[in-house]
Amino acid sequence: METALFEKAMVGKWDEVVDICTENPWALVSSITRLEDTALHLAVSDGQEQTVRKLITEIISYQPNPEAVLRVANKRGNTPLHFASLMGNIVAMCKCIAAVDSSLIAVRNHERETPLFMAVLFGKREAFQCLVQVLSPDEVYTCSRRETGDTILHSAISGDHFDLALHIIKLYGKLVNAVSKEGITPLHLLAEKPSAFRSGSRLGFCKRLIYHCIYHLFIAA
Numbered sequence: 001m002e003t004a005l006f007e008k009a010m011v012g013k014w015d016e017v018v019d020i021c022t023e024n025p026w027a028l029v030s031s032i033t034r035l036e037d038t039a040l041h042l043a044v045s046d047g048q049e050q051t052v053r054k055l056i057t058e059i060i061s062y063q064p065n066p067e068a069v070l071r072v073a074n075k076r077g078n079t080p081l082h083f084a085s086l087m088g089n090i091v092a093m094c095k096c097i098a099a100v101d102s103s104l105i106a107v108r109n110h111e112r113e114t115p116l117f118m119a120v121l122f123g124k125r126e127a128f129q130c131l132v133q134v135l136s137p138d139e140v141y142t143c144s145r146r147e148t149g150d151t152i153l154h155s156a157i158s159g160d161h162f163d164l165a166l167h168i169i170k171l172y173g174k175l176v177n178a179v180s181k182e183g184i185t186p187l188h189l190l191a192e193k194p195s196a197f198r199s200g201s202r203l204g205f206c207k208r209l210i211y212h213c214i215y216h217l218f219i220a221a
Contacts, residue, residue: 014051077109085115088124112147120152123161149180
């Protein structure tokens with residue numbers, strides 16, 4: 001069964017993948033690659049929005065414990081929602097998975113990264129916005145750190161995702177005060193990015209970002 005699922009997924013026969021999983025729902029939790037990805041992992045990574053929707057709404061949602069199916073992780077601890085978050089270009093997949101159970105957004109991989117953190121790590125603003133819409137502010141703060149103490153704001157600045165960093169500051173200003181285990185704040189990271197100041201337009205944007213950081217630091221004091 002696992003071999004058949006893998007072979008059909010590899011050649012894009014997604015309707016047949018859905019048929020197999022419809023007849024044998026347990027196949028949805030089977031590892032079918034060396035990295036222990038499931039059919040749902042592969043459908044998400046291939047951007048198969050309709051297949052993902054069918055697997056979730058027509059099969060997984062009718063299982064006794066659909067959340068458990070969606071929590072199945074690969075060898076690196078990534079769930080299908082981790083994959084959907086790092087892709088980000090098909091936000092509907094994030095919505096479809098998170099709608100089953102919002103706590104899936106807090107599941108951590110082996111790097112202790114949540115799907116929310118990964119969305120920011122890869123600069124996927126729409127995926128980030130999709131996920132935070134179903135969380136309370138407290139839940140967002142809980143999902144916003146990884147083991148190093150870095151927050152989503154640290155990650156956005158480190159990855160030069162300055163638009164997203166500014167958006168995060170406006171929504172979750174407390175993160176400006178966050179300190180990693182190495183004692184690094186988001187403002188420290190921004191100050192260490194000379195590449196961000198090479199052009200006049202970038203300079204103007206980064207001045208705005210620094211202003212917002214300092215403003216929120218002042219407000220919190």
